[in-house]
Amino acid sequence: MFEYAPAPESRDVVDIRPSYGLFIGGEWVDSQGDNRNKTVNPASEEVLAEVAWATEADVDRAVQAARKAFGVWSALPGSERAKYLFRIARIIQERSRELAVLESLDNGKPIRESRDVDLPLVAAHFFYYAGWADKLDHAGYGPGPRPLGVAGQVIPWNFPLLMLAWKIAPALACGNTVVLKPAETTPLTALLFAEICAQADLPPGVVNIVTGAGETGAALVNHPDVNKVAFTGSTEVGRQIARSVAGTGKKVTLELGGKAANIVFEDAALDQAVEGIVNGIFFNQGHVCCAGSRLLVQESIETELLDALKRRLGTLRLGDPLDKNTDIGAINSAAQLAKIRELSDLGEAEGAERWSPACSLPDKGFWFPPTIFTGVAQSHRIAREEVFGPVLSVLTFRTPAEAVEKANNTPFGLSAGVWTEKGSRILWMADRLRAGVVWANTFNRFDPTSPFGGYKESGYGREGGRHGLEAYLDV
Template structure:
């Protein structure tokens, strides 16, 4: 039998229209920042994509000042129906520039073009469409008496879903009448700065949205700025704890969406082949750079051997390589720093006695790549079962009873998400009531919708994004309390 394979099908990188130099977006225009310029890399090759001007403390002051002026004079007094027109226009422009944004996202982030094209960009547009519909209905949404915007929102987003996380943050803030100063991750600032161009195209009033590139010091300047009324942060638990300490005792509102170590639980009556696809999507989507990734697989003992064997066979078919190739399943790790962290934790798994299996797929010599890896024989005390690896690495454990599955699933400081695979509806309902996770998927994994709130418990943060709950995080009532 001849062996058939897909021929390379690369997307044209020129579609991204990458510029040599990008600037911060403050007060409706692009300006040179006072910080040290940074170079953003293509993680698939290590080449420099562009130079980005970063901001200094006076630039952050200017951005917050512009946002305050726009809030008081234009955006907050504007009717909800008028705000909705701008937000809807932004959504349409994201759709119109979708191919450009998808290619740029894959170049700057390393994720496969299929994911950027089919998931990230359409979902980002969907968030703006969804929140445009809410802008004139806040008084009728059960959000308390006289819901009003908080003011200026300082938002910090991570590098794993750059444009999508921007949409999660900016869309509800604008719909509720707030203005925004957003800091993108230093390794993936480009789609945020193209989004600033979209704000200009949409003729958004100056100062309503401001983009301030930079490293962690810029994020600290922003979240501790006295002119910020609300902070929304997505990122590591360590940084989230630091922000919470910094804002303790202030009037600044805060929501945190932090790390995760999700359990994906497979019972003996689960549809095994369907579950295998869900397991693969749960951990290898976006190279495992997903805070809610199903990085712990809990399998009922009686079907564990079958599940692991089928899982390995399926993982061997995944293609690792050029993110711009439409046939690529697993792209590049976002940075050399993240690749080093993955390698360290994988080495700890081997040192502590877990059995490592890595796909025999070829790994490119250039760029930052890591082949999909599955550990079996994992104990709950091992680092690979406790710490967030944030890479294409799966830890497999077994259980005998539903109670044992719950105990093992909850034996983690995190509580962002979980998955359950079984044919019994009663078991799904029972288990979801026991799992300490903000989102629990049943017979699927990694499914998102703008109308569904997302967030965690414990060290995975607090507050919700998406849906009506996500709107409430940007509003206050007559008593100046939570609505």
């Protein structure tokens, strides 16, 4: 095994303020409440900044600012809105190193992923939807589709800036204005994005950023002058949102939890499949709603595949997220680490066999080693509940029909992966899997031109692609 010298990315490219207010109407303003929250680096537990938490009155100010800006923004020709989106995309590219470092500091994900996956996709979403802004008549939703109005958007902590781009880019392209609440543990890149909006001379009030916890999100979702609610997060909170907006006439999209099956057939290219399994569950420390957290492997190759997978896990490097050699970063928060530990301990208590590679964990911060469970039954909680961490449950199957039955035996339906050399089998499986996205001989591959979303308890509505416009248009 290679020994890697430390290759740390410099923190000097980021200027983090000691404290942040709210971005409302194109200006930084103080919260009307006294509640402030410290956001910490999960790799070291170092306090990065103090962030204001918005009150219900602050949310009302932000919605009023967005409503006022809506008249101006929606009246602009699509080609003019496109110019602003292109400008934002270019500034994101120019400041991508700064944004990537800030994301890794605040979130805990490896800089390699922030730099090479998150940031290119963030810019790509703004470029893509800039292209749609003057072509909405040709999107397939009838002539003269109109924007909805004010969009209230609540995003999670696992991909803070990417989820922001997924939400804001199509909303603005369609002529809506936005009030966005980032997750309480990862607000810093959203607050830097507010600076980018100002740098791009976006009209005041078109994008507003209000920071806070669940109460702030609830105030935004329940505000009577919000026309559209977009939420990415847990199924439990998604249910609460669906109940609260029922009967209000608000348009809603929910992208919720998942328990994706990654299905490997005996004719799959083994080394390629192993890389796909690793990417499927250990990318972003498993903090991925569409993570391939259930490995369904054909019985005839179980031993061979698991041996190869364990060898590969032995080469993964866990540690400082700002080191360019790091594969596995820090768990985002103490609360999430406690949940991962609880479900992993339950997996052992229920009779599954636990394995992790030899791995020394840093003394400070929130860390969990990559973990595999074998001997898993479908009734086990680790096979049914979303762990949202670097934990893989392994089950076996004999026939394609059994693989489909086991894959669909879940309340979720966000994604799935199929590994086989037979194209006909891929199509046969994809037709039967109840998942919004089915990857073939790859996993966790995202593109702004392709729609993403789920079935069942994984939510409804689609983000990305032409389909992502529909959620922000009155059609």
